[in-house]
Amino acid sequence: MTIYEFARRIILEAGQNIKDKLKLELTIETKSNPNDLVTNMDKETEQFLADKINQTYPDHRIIGEEGHGSDIDTLEGVIWIIDPIDGTLNFVHQQQNFAISIGIFKDGEKYAGFVYDVMNNNLYHAIAGKGAYLNDRQLATLQSTELKRSIISMNPNWLTKDWTKDVYSPIVKDARSARSYGSAALDFVFVATGIIDSYITLRLHPWDFAGGMIIAEETGAIVSNQLGEKLHPLKSNSILVANPELHHEILNVYLMNYKDELENLHQGMFSSR
Template identity: 50%
Template structure:
């Protein structure tokens, strides 16, 4: 992608992210219609849909030849990442949005022919914007991030783990995962994949493992993390496929290799 075009695209996307976030923040206490999707814990609200529609309208009007991969039905039906694709989650962490009114984010990644060019993760209620442009680094507001800590020992690491490795369909033996939890310094769960990616990029946590995430959960985070020297793979170290759901492991390369070899492969079913 031409650098000047990337800059123009970045500025438009940033403007829309901040506008959408301000609208959400200003209307956070308004009544919501809340529905469920795949299960009772998979929530969607009128705000999710309105925010995605806002982005869809802006993108299609300004860049009619671009495509949208998104969660709430206003995107395109894609079978490839050819061309320029905006990967959007209008509210990542809807359960937090509904119950806590904080700890949720707008996640927006822009890809060209499958390569990440621009990423935004906006912590709406804290008014903190994480951003990245290919080859130009990642930022928290105006502060440059990185690089990731390549030398953190496993015993000193803080990992984000959600509860899904305990479910019936878990991919890794729970006893092996329990050993990993006992060995690391600590574990956390924030309830927003986008923010969890941002925290790895920022260096306030060392790795993030999740058993099943959709493209819009990770599209921006992959770009952000790559710009600080981190990597995103499936939990067994394979490439992530952005048109389907994946298990996810986001961290520094050295820490990732150590955990995959000592725990993931050992506990793989």
């Protein structure tokens, strides 16, 4: 079995575990603020995946949102970057619209990405260089779109803060429409399938973007930070993902008007993971 086949098997098992336990009562704790939640399912799912990986590949390394690999700062060998539940608020409030995300890197190179929309039984997956799939269907290369004919995804919170509303409201204003799904991993794969044309957000961690980035890039999406720079698999960053023409338009016609402000923001926000 390849690492890809193994990953596909355990992410489906992890999703089944979540479905099996959905009726049980959750233990919910807060993290950085009262709206930043973590449940026992987040922790149990990360531990389930880590145990499986450790049993089969003891030399692989694991980074997860809920605590695995917080000391990892180099890229050699095989690294699994895991978000056990992306969209925890959706999980708690809706019991849907969340995903398990896994990105696998070999010596710093993309190897495979998985985003599993558990409640819809939709597994988005890709091996780098071999195309992206939704279940058994290969995803088409993205068509170019202009902003005025595009649907973008953005958390409306960015439009409520004095220091970000000037940057982002012109983009929302000029787009055909905007959406907010509450799961970064799903936003990436929605760009990959063409459900949305761009996803724009100011702060993601490696586990939020690792799997989705690998899938989206296989459909021709451009994934960068909001200064147009490549993402590092171990570093938090801002995100701009879109088809190539739209990525160029949003970056150059909109974000670069706020280049100095965005540069200052990045210097302040991303000194650590």
